[in-house]
Amino acid sequence: MTRPPDSREVPLVLGRSALLLVDMQNYCCRREGGEYRGMDAETVAERFGSFFRTLETTTLPAIRRLQEVCRRAGIEVIFTVIESLTLDGRDRSLDYKISGLHVPRGSWDARVVRELEPVGDEIVIPKTSSSVFVSTNIDFVLRNLGIRHLAICGVLTDQCVESAVRDACDLGYLVTLVTDGCATLSPERQQASLRAITGYCRQRSSAELVTEIEGLMAAAG
Secondary structure, three states: OOOOOOOOOOOOOOOOEEEEEEOOEHHHHOOOOHHHOOOOHHHHHHHHHHHHHHHHHHHHHHHHHHHHHHHHHOOEEEEEEEOOOOOOOOOOOHHHHHHOOOOOOOOHHHOEOHHHOOOOOOOEEEEOOOOHHHHOOHHHHHHHOOOOEEEEEEEOHHHHHHHHHHHHHHOOOEEEEEEEEEEOOOHHHHHHHHHHOHHHOEEEOHHHHHHHHHHHHHHHO
16 A cells, blocks of 8 residues: 655656646636726726736746646646636526626637647636636546646636645645746735645746656656
8 A cells, every 4th residue: 555645745746647727718817808808908907917917927938838848748738717607607606606707608718828728638627616626527537537646827826726726635636836837916915825825735836847847757768
């Protein structure tokens, strides 16, 4: 019987790991996305300028690098997107209804942003709650794939990403949060979230994780 790890500081394992991208979609990652619809450009810039600058200069490039190395290593790349199962959103969680979060099934808003779009038959899982583990069958899917290790990226760090990290940890996954592969509305919120979930996951930059994965590939021959 394999002894369980006694630390979260455990590297990924080829064949047992997946890269999970949370909500990297048009709805919230494009200035013309549904989350900002009805706002003028000045309001979007004032309220979300910091978020979009971080997203475009840091987060998207970091995730792209990770996608590329994971695909070369045979590590599953999995996406979750906010997307209702219905056109009118009647299936959404109460929290999403109260918050006004609705992305109609099959809409442009539901698509993964062009820079990160899925390749081949990579899995895209629609969700209607903050944590993907609450409103989807992702735990079932990951276990069917033999996944034990999750590297998590996406938006917003202190909302849907943090929820996924906590739930994955409680369900028995070993989680690595990619610090520059996630973003939220301000640097202060980003740092507060990273501090808050230190006890749930190991934290690595995209560069550190790319180096780790390349080392695993080299060791595997």
